[in-house]
Amino acid sequence: MVSLGTAAKLPVIDFSNQNLKPGTSEWDSAKHQVQQALEEYGCFRASSDQVVELREAVFGAMEEVFDLPLETKKLYVSDKPFRGYFGHPSKLLESMMIDEAQIAENIEQRLTTTLWPQGNTSFSKTLVSFTELSTRLEKTIRRMILEIFGMDKYVDEHIDSTNYLLKLMKYKAPQTSEPTVGAVAHNDMNTLTILYQNEVDGLQVQSKAGEWIDVEPSPDSFVVMVGESLYIWLNGGLSPAYHRVVVKGNKARYSAGLFSASRGGYRVKAPEELVDDKNPMLFKPFDYEEFLGFYLTQVAPGGARTGLTAYCTA
Numbered sequence: 001m002v003s004l005g006t007a008a009k010l011p012v013i014d015f016s017n018q019n020l021k022p023g024t025s026e027w028d029s030a031k032h033q034v035q036q037a038l039e040e041y042g043c044f045r046a047s048s049d050q051v052v053e054l055r056e057a058v059f060g061a062m063e064e065v066f067d068l069p070l071e072t073k074k075l076y077v078s079d080k081p082f083r084g085y086f087g088h089p090s091k092l093l094e095s096m097m098i099d100e101a102q103i104a105e106n107i108e109q110r111l112t113t114t115l116w117p118q119g120n121t122s123f124s125k126t127l128v129s130f131t132e133l134s135t136r137l138e139k140t141i142r143r144m145i146l147e148i149f150g151m152d153k154y155v156d157e158h159i160d161s162t163n164y165l166l167k168l169m170k171y172k173a174p175q176t177s178e179p180t181v182g183a184v185a186h187n188d189m190n191t192l193t194i195l196y197q198n199e200v201d202g203l204q205v206q207s208k209a210g211e212w213i214d215v216e217p218s219p220d221s222f223v224v225m226v227g228e229s230l231y232i233w234l235n236g237g238l239s240p241a242y243h244r245v246v247v248k249g250n251k252a253r254y255s256a257g258l259f260s261a262s263r264g265g266y267r268v269k270a271p272e273e274l275v276d277d278k279n280p281m282l283f284k285p286f287d288y289e290e291f292l293g294f295y296l297t298q299v300a301p302g303g304a305r306t307g308l309t310a311y312c313t314a
């Protein structure tokens with residue numbers, strides 16, 4: 001049986017002010033809270049008034065898309081690894097991964113038009129608004145993290161080389177009161193992950209002491225997690241958030257995640273300022289798309305795959 005989490009609570013940091021500007025005292029205060037939360041958990045909750053306004057539309061759109069016939073959903077394919085539709089009637093989790101979602105036309109032309117050839121404007125609009133909001137939040141938090149490490153001069157390059165992947169997820173209700181694994185424990189391998197979910201709980205993050213902390217669902221906040229790409233770029237400066245999803249009961253769990261990752265063709269390498277005799281470079285530079293291609297070819301069913309940190313270990 002899967003163990004239940006502890007009652008510890010993740011820090012909540014307020015990001016409702018859309019005019020939050022670098023250099024202001026409000027910025028510095030939020031940045032300090034981000035630093036403390038990430039050092040302790042690799043993860044925190046970011047509250048946002050704006051996401052509450054989108055809530056109904058986001059989960060309405062997710063129900064609408066996952067309620068489509070399986071044959072229709074399967075039309076959404078991509079030639080890039082891990083993008084497209086994934087789902088199988090025997091599995092709890094089904095997902096749709098949208099590449100370069102920060103470009104609104106990609107949502108409309110690649111996803112919506114494939115699933116609804118006659119069009120579905122409100123669906124596209126909802127996903128575009130959600131992506132805009134979460135992308136803005138991601139950029140703010142990434143800038144803060146780089147500032148924390150004194151790496152301000154890399155902010156533009158870091159952000160300009162980003163691919164924002166939007167992932168829609170549905171965990172079918174397991175119809176049992178036994179906690180059932182919906183997503184096995186893992187680190188995300190991308191840069192930062194920004195998650196938003198409906199009222200059905202299930203996300204757990206592991207504390208430094210190895211205890212699973214329940215991340216309670218909250219209508220006005222995102223969950224922000226450090227991924228392995230950022231950990232490698234910071235030469236080990238922040239640890240990724242190890243997490244899993246455990247569901248039970250008779251309601252489906254919906255979550256939407258914005259995953260920032262570096263674009264193909266861009267080599268991720270710890271900056272020279274973070275490497276010296278005392279802090280040797282921990283990981284070899286990598287191209288995230290090359291890694292994903294390699295990751296995909298490791299088809300040992302049920303077996304462990306070589307993750308990003310192992311791939312980058314000399």
Ligand SMILES: O=C(O)CCC(=O)C(=O)O
Pocket residue numbers: 167169183188195197203243244245255257
């Ligand atoms: O559904 C969630 O809340 C988390 C999903 C997740 O961990 C992932 O897609 O990497």
Ligand SMILES: [Fe+2]
Pocket residue numbers: 186187188243
């Ligand atoms: Fe994850």
